[in-house]
Amino acid sequence: MARWPVYPVTVVGSWPRPAWLLQARKRHDPELATLEDRATREAIRAQEEAGVDIVSDGEQRRDNFYSFLCDRLEGMRLMTMADLLDHVEDKAGFEAMLQALDVPAWAIKNPTVVGPLRARRPLVLEDLRFLRQHTKRAAKVTLPGPYLLGRSTWVKGLSEGAYPTRESLADDIVRLLRDELRALATEGVELVQFDEPVLTELVFAGKSATRTFMCAALAARSSPEEELELAVSLLNRVVEGVSGPVTALHVCRGNWSRNEGVLLEGPYDALVPHLRRIRVRQFVLEYATPRAGSLEALRALPADAQVGLGVVNPRTSEVEEPAAIVARVREAERHVGADRLFLNPDCGFATFSERAVATAEVASRKMRALAEAAGLLRKGVRTRGGS
Secondary structure (H helix, E strand, C coil): CCCECCCCEECCCCCCCCHHHHHHHHCCCCCHHHHHHHHHHHHHHHHHHHCCCEECCCCCCCCECCCCHHHHEEEEEEEEHHHHCCCCCCHHHHHHHHHHCCCCCCCCEEEEEEEEEEECCCCCHHHHHHHHHCCCCEEEEEEECHHHHHHHCCCCCCCCCCCCCHHHHHHHHHHHHHHHHHHHHHHCCCEEEEECCCHHHHHHCCCCCCCCCHHHCCCCCCCHHHHHHHHHHHHHHHHCCCCCCEEEEEECCCCCCCCHHHCCCCCCCCCHHHHCCCCCCEEEEECCCHHHCCHHHHHHCCCCCEEEEEEECCCCCCCCCHHHHHHHHHHHHCCCCHHHEEEEECCCCCCEHHHCCCCHHHHHHHHHHHHHHHHHHHCCCCCECCC
16 A cells, blocks of 8 residues: 555645744743644644645744754753854854844754763654654654754864764764664654755855854864765764665755845755765755756656655745646656655745744645645556655
C-alpha cells in the first residue's frame, strides 16, 4: 500500500503559532504544556483541512526551529542576539549586520553551548508520538542539522570550557542526533528532515562577504570548502546505517524577513556536487522565487533522489494560483521525474515564533493551493509508494 500519492504535499515544518500561545510562553504560564497541545492539534487540523498528505506538528512547542533543544538538552542556554553581543569579537560588525538584515536583536534567540551536552529527554520523539495520536496521515518531523548546530551554538568564551573547539562539540551533536534518528526509525516515522540553511551562505557569500545568517554568524572557518566538507561528513555520520524513514535535507536562503532583498540569492548549482555526496533520500529546496535560479540544477542531483520542490513563497500574502504551481512543477519535471517530486513551500511559515512570515490563514490558503495543484497533476497518474 502506498504511503502517499504521487506529488505528495507536505510542509517544511513550522506553522504560525496563535497569539494566545505566544503570550502564554512569555508569561511562563503554568498551563503552557496544555496550551501547546491545543495549538499542535489546531496546526495538525489546519494541515489536514488544507489537503496536506504528510503532516508535521507545526513546531508549536518551539521558540524557533532549533532553540527548543535548550529545553531538552543539558549544557545549552537560550540567548538573544542582544545577549550575544557581549561575546562576539566584532561587536560593531555584528550590530551592523543585524541592522542591515532587518532583524531586531531581541527577536531571534540562539541556543548556546555552555556545558557538556546531555539529553534530558528525547529531542522530538515525544512530539512524534503526540502527532501520531492526532492524525492518521503520514508524519514528518524536523531536526536542526549537525553542521548548523556545531557552527551556531559554539561561542568563544562561553563554550570553550566544555568543548575547546567546534570539532569536539560536533562529535557530541552527531551522537545525539543519531540516537534520536534511530529512536524515530523504531517508532516508524515516515519522514525525518534535517535543516541546514547555512549551506547556501557558504557558496553565495564567499570568504570575505558579510555573513548573513544571524543564527550562524558566530563561528566559521575562513574556507567555505572546508565548511562544506565538514557539513557533508557530519550529516553522513548521523544517517549512516539507519533505515526506515525517508531522510531529507532542507536547504534554504533565510526565512526571518518578508523583505526578499535581505535574503541570500543564487542558484543551487555550486552546492549540488556536495549534496550528491550526502546520503539522504530527499533534498528539500526552495524554488518559489527568482532568487533560487534555474531548475536545471536539479538534473545534477543523484538519479534516485527525491526532491521537495518549493513552489509557494511563505513570505508573501498573495496566494499562488494552482495553475501556476502546476506549470512550475511541469517545468521541474523536465529535469526530475514526476515520481521523485514532493510539493512544499520554500520554507516554514513561522521559523521564528516571534517573527512569523505568514498568518495561519495565509498558510492554510497556500497549502490548499498546493493541494489543488497536486490534484490537477495527479489526474491520470498512478499512485506510488513513498520509500
